Amino acid sequence: MKIAIGSDSSGHGLKDAVAAHLREGGHEIIDVGWDGAGEAEYSAHYAKQVAHLIRDEAADRGVLICGTGIGISISANKVRGIRAAVCSEPFTAKHTREHNGSQIIAFGAFVVAPEMAFAITDAFLGAEFKGGIYQERFEIIAGIEAEEARV
Numbered sequence: 001m002k003i004a005i006g007s008d009s010s011g012h013g014l015k016d017a018v019a020a021h022l023r024e025g026g027h028e029i030i031d032v033g034w035d036g037a038g039e040a041e042y043s044a045h046y047a048k049q050v051a052h053l054i055r056d057e058a059a060d061r062g063v064l065i066c067g068t069g070i071g072i073s074i075s076a077n078k079v080r081g082i083r084a085a086v087c088s089e090p091f092t093a094k095h096t097r098e099h100n101g102s103q104i105i106a107f108g109a110f111v112v113a114p115e116m117a118f119a120i121t122d123a124f125l126g127a128e129f130k131g132g133i134y135q136e137r138f139e140i141i142a143g144i145e146a147e148e149a150r151v
Contacts, residue, residue, distance in 0.1 A: 001125060004059035006032040006046030007109075008072065009039075011065030014109040014117055018063060021118045027125070030059050047075035051082045054103045062104035063121060073106035080145060088112055090123035097127035099134050100141075 003022055007015035012034050019029045032049040034040040043066040053059040062084070066072040069086040076084035084104035085096035088111055096102040105124045107117060129138075 001060045002028045002030065002058075003125070004030040004032060004050040004053040004062045005064075006050045006062075006072075007034055007065040008041070008043035008046060008067075009034055010067035011043075011072075011109040012036055012040070014112070014114060015063075015065045017114045018065070018117050018121055022063075022121065022125075025122075043072040044075035047072045047084075048079060050104060051076040051079035051084070055079055055081055060103075061125060063124075064104060064106040065109055065117075066106070067110045068108035069106040069111065070108070073104070076104050076106070080149060083141075087120050087124070089116070090119045093120045093124040094127045097124055098130045099137075101129040101134070101138050 005015055005019050019031055022029055030053060032046055047064055050062040050064055054062050064072040064076060073084040073086045076082050082104060083100055083102040084106055085102045086106045087093040088107060093105050107120055
């Protein structure tokens, strides 16, 4: 699976650890930064890049990391068609994929230790959207998004 990953300076160390874990699992990684050089941009910059890679089908899923996971996920969700969820444990990561069709997970380096980040990421990547009643709910959310785009 091709995974896009990005972080701000707060999440840099954890991003590198998660990327290495994913590579060990056979995934291809597209690392949009922060690379540790110079001053990091605000997390929204990295969220937008990962979200665009997902939207444009250049990556299958995404992982975003900042201090808490909140700001970077809010930013990713501003890209039309993107569903990013903050997860601090594997159960939520699995269910956001299965029930919401989320393409991106986010977590915080101040909140989640590396081993937990690996478990969260593995649960997310191992899950698939269930469809059925969840497809109906997905379409309701997509309808809200389409309505708001017209405003």
